[in-house]
Amino acid sequence: MFLPKQRKIRTFALLIGVITFTTFLFSYTFRDPSVDFFRHAFRLSDDFLSKGQCACPRCVAEAEDDPWFAERFNQSVHPLMTRENSVLSEETFKWWQWLQSERRPANFSEVVEELFRVIPDEVLYADAGPKRCRTCAVVGNSGNLKGAQYGALIDSFDFVVRMNQAPTTGFEEDVGAKTTHHLMYPESAKDLDNTTSLVLIPFKTLDLQWILSALTTGTIKHTYTRVPSRIKANKDKVLIYSPTFFKYVFDTWLEGHGRYPSTGFLSLMLAVHICDEVSVFGFGADQYGNWHHYWEENDLSGAFRHTGVHDGDHEYNVTLQLADKHKIKMFRGR
Ligand code: C5P
Numbered sequence: 060m061f062l063p064k065q066r067k068i069r070t071f072a073l074l075i076g077v078i079t080f081t082t083f084l085f086s087y088t089f090r091d092p093s094v095d096f097f098r099h100a101f102r103l104s105d106d107f108l109s110k111g112q113c114a115c116p117r118c119v120a121e122a123e124d125d126p127w128f129a130e131r132f133n134q135s136v137h138p139l140m141t142r143e144n145s146v147l148s149e150e151t152f153k154w155w156q157w158l159q160s161e162r163r164p165a166n167f168s169e170v171v172e173e174l175f176r177v178i179p180d181e182v183l184y185a186d187a188g189p190k191r192c193r194t195c196a197v198v199g200n201s202g203n204l205k206g207a208q209y210g211a212l213i214d215s216f217d218f219v220v221r222m223n224q225a226p227t228t229g230f231e232e233d234v235g236a237k238t239t240h241h242l243m244y245p246e247s248a249k250d251l252d253n254t255t256s257l258v259l260i261p262f263k264t265l266d267l268q269w270i271l272s273a274l275t276t277g278t279i280k281h282t283y284t285r286v287p288s289r290i291k292a293n294k295d296k297v298l299i300y301s302p303t304f305f306k307y308v309f310d311t312w313l314e315g316h317g318r319y320p321s322t323g324f325l326s327l328m329l330a331v332h333i334c335d336e337v338s339v340f341g342f343g344a345d346q347y348g349n350w351h352h353y354w355e356e357n358d359l360s361g362a363f364r365h366t367g368v369h370d371g372d373h374e375y376n377v378t379l380q381l382a383d384k385h386k387i388k389m390f391r392g393r
Contacts, residue, residue: 112187112189112335113187113188113189113191113192113193113335114189114190114191114192114335115192115194115335115336117336117385118335118336119331119334119335119336119337119386119387120132120134120187120335125384125386127380127384128381128384128386131311131312132331133307133311134187134332136301136303136304136307136332137182137185137301137304138300138301138304138328138329138332138333139182139183139184139258139298139299139300139301139304140171140298140299140300140301140302141175141180141181141182142171142172142175142180144301144303145168145171145301146168147167147302147303148303151302151303151306152167152302154306155262155302155305155306156263156264158262158263158318158319159262159263159283160263161263161264161265164263164264164265165264165265165268166264167264167267170264170267170268170271171267173271174267174270174271174299177271177274177275177294178270178274178294178295178297178298178299179295179296179297183298183333184333187335191335192335192336193217193218193333193334193335193336194216194217194218194334194335194336194338195216195217195218195219195220195330195333195334195336195337195338196212196213196216196218196219196220196235196338196339196340197220197323197326197327197330197337197338197339197340197342198213198219198220198221198222198225198234198235198340198341199222199323199326199339199340199341199342199343200222200223200224200225200323200341200352200353200354201341201342201343201344201345201350201351201352201353201392202344202345202349202350202351202352202353202355203341203343203344203345203346203353203391203392203393204230204233204234204340204341204353204392204393205233205345205353205392205393206233206393207233207340207390207392207393208232208233209233209234209235209340209390209392210231210232210233210234210235210236211235212235212390213234213235213237213340214235214236214237216237216338217239217334218239218240218330218333218334219235219237219238219239219240220238220239220240220241220242220326220329220330221238221240221241221242222241222242222243222247222322222323222326223242223243223247223249223322224247224249224352224354225241225354226354229354230353230354233353234340234341234353238251238252238255239254239255239256240255240256240258240298240329241255241256241257241258242258242259242260242300242322242325242326242329243257243258243259243260243322244259244260244261244262244266244322245265245266245269245270245273245282245286245287246282246283246284246286247322248273248286248287248290249287249290250290250291250292251290251291251292251293252291253293254293254296255292255293255296256293256296256297256298257270257290257292257293257296257297257298258298258299258300258329259297259298259299259300260300260305260322260325261299261300261302262319263282265279265282266282267299269282269286270290270297270299272288273286273287273288273289273290274290274292274294274297277289300325300329304328304329304332305319305320305325308320308324308325308328312324312328312377313370313373313374313377316370316373316374317368317369317370317371317373317374318367318368318369319368319369320369320374321369321371321374323342323374324369324374324377324378327339327342327378327381327387331381331386331387336388337386337387337388338387338388338389338390339378339382339387339388339389339390340390340392341353341392342375342378342389343375343378343391345392345393346393350371
């Protein structure tokens with residue numbers, strides 16, 4: 060038998076319990092930041108909180124919460140080439156060869172075979188799961204990074220992805236110093252340090268021959284223009300962007316807009332498919348509407364905007380949509 064006072068206390072305690080539990084359930088379901096409070100308060104494991112996708116508070120790969128994203132996102136197309144996935148469908152091979160057609164291309168599968176004798180043939184980053192929280196920064200080359208002071212923040216990510224000619228020396232305060240992955244093609248190539256993965260975006264068979272040559276004999280000096288005959292890069296960290304993934308990005312994410320995706324958009328898509336959380340820096344115009352690079356003082360001509368092969372506006376809109384849907388986080392700079 061409870062006395063009226065004891066009954067009141069018991070009802071009150073029960074009520075508090077129910078409220079706490081419901082709040083937790085609600086914030087967990089909707090990925091509210093207050094989950095962090097419960098995580099710490101009750102020392103709940105990441106496995107329990109992650110709903111199976113990843114150990115970050117939000118996981119890019121959680122496609123089910125957005126139909127637009129779910130319709131496009133396909134994790135079964137691996138972004139990087141291996142011997143095994145290098146066999147292209149006839150349609151993909153035709154499309155890829157058409158990007159920068161060669162008069163007398165070498166035999167594609169022979170070149171791939173030779174290449175993978177020099178660079179590693181591994182399936183990387185396919186380790187998504189409830190224990191992984193891989194945070195990534197994709198750093199584009201926009202002038203909006205000038206004076207943005209993102210350096211320390213950018214360096215705090217697990218992966219820092221840069222592209223083409225992007226320098227860091229002298230720009231550390233704004234763009235950071237760390238680079239884990241650097242995407243380039245022969246005509247945009249630059250030397251890297253030993254810890255960075257060179258990610259080659261091949262547009263033609265000659266590009267695969269070039270990377271092999273640039274890491275070994277140095278015989279290829281020309282594609283459609285002069286290219287570096289040698290490149291400083293750790294050959295054990297060289298990766299090749301998959302032509303199949305390249306086409307998937309173009310067809311599915313850009314819906315055929317432009318002639319082919321820009322390096323920036325290809326880099327962003329790589330991150331969306333191998334990371335759990337993606338933050339984007341250095342994309343888009345600066346506050347005055349200029350489309351220059353962050354290292355260019357006076358040239359405001361907007362090289363990226365005027366190449367004619369990319370649909371910059373469409374790419375930017377898709378990028379904004381990803382941000383709107385909380386799939387990526389945009390840092391707009393200055
Ligand atoms: O000019 P570049 O191709 O080297 O730049 C790399 C990427 O950075 C572009 O593909 C684009 O996505 C992004 N960029 C941008 N705005 C600029 C310059 C570059 O969004 N002003």
